[in-house]
Amino acid sequence: MSSSPSQSFVEIDNVDFSYGKRAILKGISLNVPKGKVVAIMGGSGCGKTTLLRLIGGQLVPSKGMVRVDGQDIAALDRDGMYAMRRKMGMLFQFGALFTDMSVFDNIAFQLREHTTLPEDMIRDLVLMKLDAVGLRGTAKLFPAELSGGMARRVALARAVALDPMLIMYDEPFAGLDPISLSVVGQTIRKLNNALGATSIVVTHDIVESLQIVDYLYFVSEGRIVGHGSPDEIRNSDEPFIRQFVHAELDGPVPFHYPAGNYHEQLGLAPVRPVTPKGSRP
Amino acid sequence: MIDAIRNLGSRGISSVWRAGAMARFFMLILANSGMSFRRFQLTIREIYFAGVMSLVIIMVSGLFIGMVLGLQGFETLQRYNAEETMGVLVALTLLRELGPVVTALLFASRAGSAITAEIGLMKATEQLKAMDMMAIDPMSRVVAPRFWAGAISMPVLAALFSSTGIFGGYLVAILLVGIDSGVFWSNLHAAVDFRYDVLNGIVKSVVFGVAISIIATFEGFDADPTAEGVARATTRTVVTSALTVLLLDLILTGFMLRGD
Numbered sequence: 001m002s003s004s005p006s007q008s009f010v011e012i013d014n015v016d017f018s019y020g021k022r023a024i025l026k027g028i029s030l031n032v033p034k035g036k037v038v039a040i041m042g043g044s045g046c047g048k049t050t051l052l053r054l055i056g057g058q059l060v061p062s063k064g065m066v067r068v069d070g071q072d073i074a075a076l077d078r079d080g081m082y083a084m085r086r087k088m089g090m091l092f093q094f095g096a097l098f099t100d101m102s103v104f105d106n107i108a109f110q111l112r113e114h115t116t117l118p119e120d121m122i123r124d125l126v127l128m129k130l131d132a133v134g135l136r137g138t139a140k141l142f143p144a145e146l147s148g149g150m151a152r153r154v155a156l157a158r159a160v161a162l163d164p165m166l167i168m169y170d171e172p173f174a175g176l177d178p179i180s181l182s183v184v185g186q187t188i189r190k191l192n193n194a195l196g197a198t199s200i201v202v203t204h205d206i207v208e209s210l211q212i213v214d215y216l217y218f219v220s221e222g223r224i225v226g227h228g229s230p231d232e233i234r235n236s237d238e239p240f241i242r243q244f245v246h247a248e249l250d251g252p253v254p255f256h257y258p259a260g261n262y263h264e265q266l267g268l269a270p271v272r273p274v275t276p277k278g279s280r281p
Numbered sequence: 282m283i284d285a286i287r288n289l290g291s292r293g294i295s296s297v298w299r300a301g302a303m304a305r306f307f308m309l310i311l312a313n314s315g316m317s318f319r320r321f322q323l324t325i326r327e328i329y330f331a332g333v334m335s336l337v338i339i340m341v342s343g344l345f346i347g348m349v350l351g352l353q354g355f356e357t358l359q360r361y362n363a364e365e366t367m368g369v370l371v372a373l374t375l376l377r378e379l380g381p382v383v384t385a386l387l388f389a390s391r392a393g394s395a396i397t398a399e400i401g402l403m404k405a406t407e408q409l410k411a412m413d414m415m416a417i418d419p420m421s422r423v424v425a426p427r428f429w430a431g432a433i434s435m436p437v438l439a440a441l442f443s444s445t446g447i448f449g450g451y452l453v454a455i456l457l458v459g460i461d462s463g464v465f466w467s468n469l470h471a472a473v474d475f476r477y478d479v480l481n482g483i484v485k486s487v488v489f490g491v492a493i494s495i496i497a498t499f500e501g502f503d504a505d506p507t508a509e510g511v512a513r514a515t516t517r518t519v520v521t522s523a524l525t526v527l528l529l530d531l532i533l534t535g536f537m538l539r540g541d
């Protein structure tokens with residue numbers, strides 16, 4: 001690793017991970033400096049959620065080390081792990097709001113479980129968190145009564161209920177309309193600065209990320225294939241980053257999932273080689 | 282043919298494997314039960330959902346079954362001029378067998394399936410993972426209170442079932458058959474033994490309640506995290522609970538019968 005540990009809040013050092021025999025991450029190394037918002041970009045299924053779960057200690061790498069706040073996550077026992085997780089907030093990809101509780105109770109949940117604060121203080125704290133995402137008026141509603149964008153923001157408020165030092169966002173922009181999307185983006189930046197926290201945003205939304213983050217990593221096929229500040233990324237000549245930034249169909253990332261011969265599979269006779277463009281068959 | 286045998290073998294092995302996994306799950310629940318009692322309102326809330334919501338179906342079924350027992354009993358007993366012991370027949374059948382068993386079957390389909398679906402849905406929508414990320418153990422916070430709620434509700438429901446059943450038998454005896462109310466109760470009182478009839482029935486209902494609650498929470502926790510996975514788990518809860526209850530009933534009855 002290049003930077004010194006004292007400056008990074010999260011360090012991932014040469015980590016391998018596989019589900020069964022299927023290798024998902026192959027020698028990933030990255031650094032998330034304290035106080036910064038870092039994006040981890042990559043296509044669907046490239047292992048972004050897996051990476052967050054490794055940081056949160058819900059998965060253990062088969063090789064390499066994940067360090068959060070200077071501590072090796074794999075070396076923690078259960079109590080140590082839970083103590084560490086109290087410093088983390090996670091926005092799940094699909095919100096994961098508790099469906100049997102109101103919005104208010106969802107956000108109060110951790111305060112009630114982890115603190116002995118009196119109920120009127122919890123009430124004030126919850127309303128403050130809800131106000132920060134602009135949804136104080138929804139306190140009495142249930143998750144099923146919220147729109148997708150509202151549910152995302154409630155989940156966001158819940159992720160920061162305990163003022164975590166590290167906030168992880170799993171695809172916070174997916175499936176949002178443009179307005180909700182930029183509201184969520186601004187909120188992520190605002191919360192990070194207001195709490196003095198460190199944030200990791202996992203996403204494939206390059207446009208929004210370039211506007212709000214301090215640094216970006218690109219993951220493809222289990223490896224880091226590029227990284228840089230937003231300015232460096234915008235001007236990058238690396239093929240993968242160009243493909244991602246400019247949404248080109250053709251590039252290092254193949255459009256086709258590996259498969260057998262198309263014509264054989266359809267039961268067609270082998271065809272003549274494709275005729276060059278412009279020429280008549 | 283070979284395939285059929287192999288299939289049978291693999292099913293057998295997987296059943297044994299699941300039984301083992303459930304036993305381990307039960308140990309895990311016990312180890313994580315502190316919160317269910319320290320913060321008993323968590324368990325009370327689940328008792329409300331599992332127990333109170335089952336009250337109506339349990340009491341109505343109990344009443345009907347008691348009345349049917351009364352009618353059938355009268356039909357047979359009057360051939361021997363013994364219709365006055367009808368209360369005894371109704372009470373013993375309910376206390377020893379039908380109370381615990383039928384309540385368990387109803388409880389598994391009403392409350393057990395709901396527990397499985399609820400936990401399974403929480404798993405499928407990542408609520409359990411989210412809770413774990415919040416440093417709150419879902420075993421303590423979600424699973425154990427539901428287990429204890431089931432285990433506590435079931436004997437109470439079985440007692441209510443038997444009571445309404447006996448009342449149903451009483452109604453038939455008094456209103457339809459014309460047995461004297463005092464005769465009905467005094468025969469019943471004389472014939473029912475607390476230790477061998479009432480207590481054994483309670484033991485059965487406790488055992489069934491524990492078994493159903495383990496199965497229901499395990500199936501929910503173990504469900505494939507998809508809609509059809511939860512649906513399948515719910516069905517498995519009802520089927521496995523029914524078979525388990527009937528098998529346990531056979532075993533327990535064998536142990537409980539007196540030699541006289």
Ligand SMILES: Nc1ncnc2c1ncn2[C@@H]1O[C@H](COP(=O)(O)OP(=O)(O)O)[C@@H](O)[C@H]1O
Pocket residue numbers: 019024042043044045046047048049050051
């Ligand atoms: N529990 C699991 N068991 C087996 N494979 C999994 C599991 N979770 C995810 N995967 C696979 O691992 C790959 C990476 O998953 P994930 O980290 O969720 O990707 P992303 O979040 O980048 O879309 C996917 O191809 C997915 O199918």
Ligand SMILES: [Mg+2]
Pocket residue numbers: 048049050093170171
């Ligand atoms: Mg994902």
